[in-house]
Amino acid sequence: MGHVLDRIMQHADEIRAEGVEGDKIMRLTDTTAKHLRESGIIRTFQPKEFGGFEGHPREAAETVMALGALDGATGWVAGIVGVHPWELAFFDPKAQEEIWGADNDMWMASPYAPMGVAVPVDGGYILNGRWAFSSGTDHCGWVMIGAAVGDKDGNRTGQVLHVVLPRSDYEIDQDSWNVIGLRGTGSKDLIIKDAFIPEHRTLDAEIVLSGNGWRHAGRDETLYKFPFSYIFPLGITSSLIGMTEGALACYIAAQKERVQVTGVPIKEDPYILFAISEAASEISASRLALLETVDRFWDKTDRGEEISFEERAIGRRTQISAAWRAVRAMDEVFARAGGAAVHLKTPMQRFWRDAHVGLTHAIHVPGMIYHSAALTQLGGEPQGAYRAMI
Known part of the structure; x- marks a missing residue:
């Protein structure tokens, strides 16, 4: 993990300078995203079988602190996008393979708040809704979001899922982020219309929130507990x-x-x-x-x-x-x-x-x-x- 921070600090002056541009364009610049990707910071909590480091949370925190001290938005995106691989480790291995199989540097955006509704259908769910505050979303190829399970009429049942979708299944509202701070995070709204979510790309949120994700996935590494x-x-x-x-x-x-x-x-x-x-x-x-x-x-x-x-x-x-x-x-x-x-x-x-x-x-x-x-x-x-x- 130490090498991740070393790689970041090699580009410290550039990341600091790019923060000015990110604040203007209201997302991380492509240059900053490239440096983050190449540093491997988003793979900190990723399983080793998919090229991750399964790193200690303290090292992750110290690295994110160092980034935040260079540019707030860059630290923010690294901290938020960086936690999603930890949860993906609890999903069906088929979903993990879909996301990391071809590119183990694939990023996932969020948010977890269940702002949309997933209605059960054969083999999965149909998802509709609008989600706010998807930090770093312009640089992500997938999204992990919260979805309220609905009945056949779309009424919420009380159950919440965390689901993953590819970039082709949602739209980013590019005009939804114009704020006074953390502008460079590009935390824009996502719009999803009638997207089919196969069962293997879903996880009951309570399994994760209750601390039982590792049991559900059959993992015994300290990180995932x-x-x-x-x-x-x-x-x-x-x-x-x-x-x-x-x-x-x-x-x-x-x-x-x-x-x-x-x-x-x-x-x-x-x-x-x-x-x-x-x-x-x-x-x-x-x-x-x-x-x-x-x-x-x-x-x-x-x-x-x-x-x-x-x-x-x-x-x-x-x-x-x-x-x-x-x-x-x-x-x-x-x-x-x-x-x-x-x-x-x-x-x-x-x-x-x-x-x-x-x-x-x-x-x-x-x-x-x-x-x-x-x-x-x-x-x-x-x-x-x-x-x-x-």
Whole structure:
């Protein structure tokens, strides 16, 4: 896995520069996508039998953080697209062969939210709907999405499937992504009309969400026993922390010789020096908290032990608080960056925009997760939605 980060860092300056163009065209540039593909980062969680690395989630997180610090959108796409091979490992081997057989660098987009309806027919389902927020979708040849199972009249039954479709079966709405941050992710809408999904390209979402994907697929590797509720948010939060690290690096580089309008150099302002140290410490704490949970969960899983609901809830609480802490710390230095930081020609404003938009993702919403973590620790039993994504 170390060689993946090495390959990425060989192109660090170019990825950083391409981020400016990606922000304009509202998708990753072809050059950036090429560098990501050649680095192998999307194969991190891919099974070895299909050319994957079956890598440690910590290494994946650190690599995504490094990418996020170069360009937020690039880190984001790598973190999201990079988790899909982990789940595809639970699908019917026929589906895996269809996607990876001819090209083990094939990328899959998402989202998992069941925004469309799949109606059962002989041999599979007919799928219709519109899905928003398909990050990196322009560079993907397949998509893995959530679908509500419908009855013959199309009414939702309550069951949710995760399904995979080739690029020929869906349309990308190129005009659906015009936003203030993470513009380069190209997280556009997908439209699906009467697509036939054969049974082997479907998987009951509950099998994955419950942590039983590895049992269903007959896999015994530690990676595939890892909780979905932590591995899925990991790439997203890692990219977000990387963005705050990138913003901090920009800030420090710009402040070294800066003299304020008062005539006092930044280096001689004790209040700003305090703010820099405090922000750097908070961002560092966010990184370490996220990685510590990954290591602890991995080691316990590797010993064949189950990660309890309480541990998972606390892990999600840690992941969410890491994201919020890092963004708050970034805000403290951005507010002290001076007027130059607001110019679109400077990279700091893009990190700032990207990180704030990244914080709005559903996996960063603290309410129910914080509630469930505390209630469980107090001996309570969260129910219904309060157990979701834990």
